[in-house]
Amino acid sequence: MTINEFLNEMVDVLQTEEDLNMDTVLSSLAEWDSLSIMATMAFLEKNFNVKTTMKDFREMKTIGDIASKAGL
């Protein structure tokens, strides 16, 4: 998955109307709540075979942090 494909997928995962980039700050998104964290966890596991916990997400600040978790 390219970075662009990843960003497009994340738009759907978060059901957001904002344009996302690697520097987008998660806490700035109205959509960033516990349900979207669960959706992101499922997305990472399904597409990258990466298992995460809620604790991992507390340390992530930007969309780029999620991308690096995915190994991108």
Add this chain to the structure above:
Amino acid sequence: MMLFSSDQFYIVTGASSGIGEQTALLLNELGASVVAIARNKVRLEHLKQKCKYPENMYIEVKDLTSEITEISSFIKSLCKKFGKFSGMAYCAGVSCVKPLQLVDYGVMQDAFNINYFVPMLMTKALLDRRNNKGNGTSLVFVSSLDAQICTRGQSVYSGTKAALSASVKAISKEVSGAGIRLNSVLPSMIKTQMTEDYSKLYNVSEELQKDKYPWGWGEPLDVANLIVFLLSDKSKFISGQNYIIDSGGVI
């Protein structure tokens, strides 16, 4: 009295007859814009002709079970056309009266497709933040009294409706934070094509069920009134409920 405004768009499925048709007509009469979905084009066109504000009645001819896995793109295309939705009245459904001996996987699939899988997938698509108006959005599902009070021959039908009513409760908790409400209504026998077919087949009648339903069988409008109330802001404190509407038969 206008309970809605024309910039509030509601999806009504099963809109060509019975409870769905009455719900579409009533919503339209009370000022809402309605996207009426059903398979029968002629009946949908008739609905548009007889409604009070035809300019606010949009018809979509569609068999919802034909491409179940494509439901989310169907909803997306509707949002492109009409904008974000204020809610949905899911009134499509089939009856399935068969003793268990006559039930097989195919019978169950047919009933679950339209009575459970399609409403679940439509709900999932509509609850995408990009497809609904957020706070105040309301979804109402036509379940059945059979979800709670079960009779012979209704194992599959009861199963589909009980599943729907239970899921509505769970989903209402998932989206309460967004101010979105979901409820289901559980009617007893209502005078529709579906119950007419059923009563002919099984030789039941309003007269024979007098002791069960003191005021006889209901009219589609009786149920539509409850559905429209639950869609409107008048019910803004109500969510996750399963409402029995049966002339006080089951207490």
